[in-house]
Amino acid sequence: MRDGAEEASTAGRRRVGVVASFDFTRRAELSRWVPAGVTCSLAFTRPVPYEDNWQLASRLGRPGMLAEPLRELRRSADGMPEAVAYLCTACSFAGGVAGEAALRAGMAEYGVQHALTTSGAAVEALRAVGARRAAVVHPYQAPVDRALARFLEASGCEVTGLTALGLASVGEVYGVRAEQVVRAVAAGDRPEADAVFVSCTALPTYDVLPALEERLGKPVISANQATVRALLRAVGVRACGAGQRLLAH
Secondary structure (H helix, E strand, O other): OEEOOOOOOOOOOEEEEEEEOOOOOOHHHHHOOOOOOEEEEEEEOOOOOOOOHHHHHHHHOOHHHHHHHHHHHHOOOOOOOOEEEEEOHHHHHOOHHHHHHHHHHHHHHOOOOEEEEHHHHHHHHHHHOOOOEEEEEEOOOOOHHHHHHHHHHHOOOEEEEEEEOOOOOHHHHHHOOHHHHHHHHHHHOOOOOOEEEEOOOOOOOOOOHHHHHHHHOOOEEEHHHHHHHHHHHOOOOOOOOOOOHHHHO
16 A cells, blocks of 8 residues: 555556545554455545534545545556545545545546545445444544444444443554454444444454454454555455455455
8 A cells, every 4th residue: 555646656556546534553463354466555544623422533534635636646657546535434434425425526526537436345344244224433522423423324224232332532543452352343243243343443343353253253344455446446345354355245
């Protein structure tokens, strides 16, 4: 994975792009889902001031926030990638279904052929594994958690439970360890849920998904996993990830 402004020859390779929020910290993990033969360029939104989780998500959920990072991707040596995803869960569901669609429409206006968002990719992932009911694990505070539930339910997936990681502030999410995710998923699963969705691109999930799925006997889908899967499928490529149920679909 490389920055959008980095110059390198990509002749003969599939090219995708990611616009991440300015505070994204899981770049190394994200790249583990990307196979050899695919170039994934990364650009970031500018920082925004905020006082709480809802204000942060709402401000980053405005289509105009994507203008500069998309221009950066377009100015790269190889031009705009074939497909681009806005990698931010809360940012892409804060405006509801209409807001998510507006983000994709805005990306298309900047020349993105295949425009995706994390929230949209999560919905598609749940559909791919046949999940009509999902338990949700997240790091958010109110009212962001309820906005997520409304978004999923408006997209056709019943939310059987919302389990928070219990973080005291937005900044604590950057220090969450994989073991905390495991405990939260185990506690947040519901017998009636067809799958568990782990929301937020700041959470580490790559290494724990297979063991969690074996333990719970159902798909466990994470925000970053769903985003990279959708991004690569847009260019006809499968994501990497041994033992992760979603990637078999």
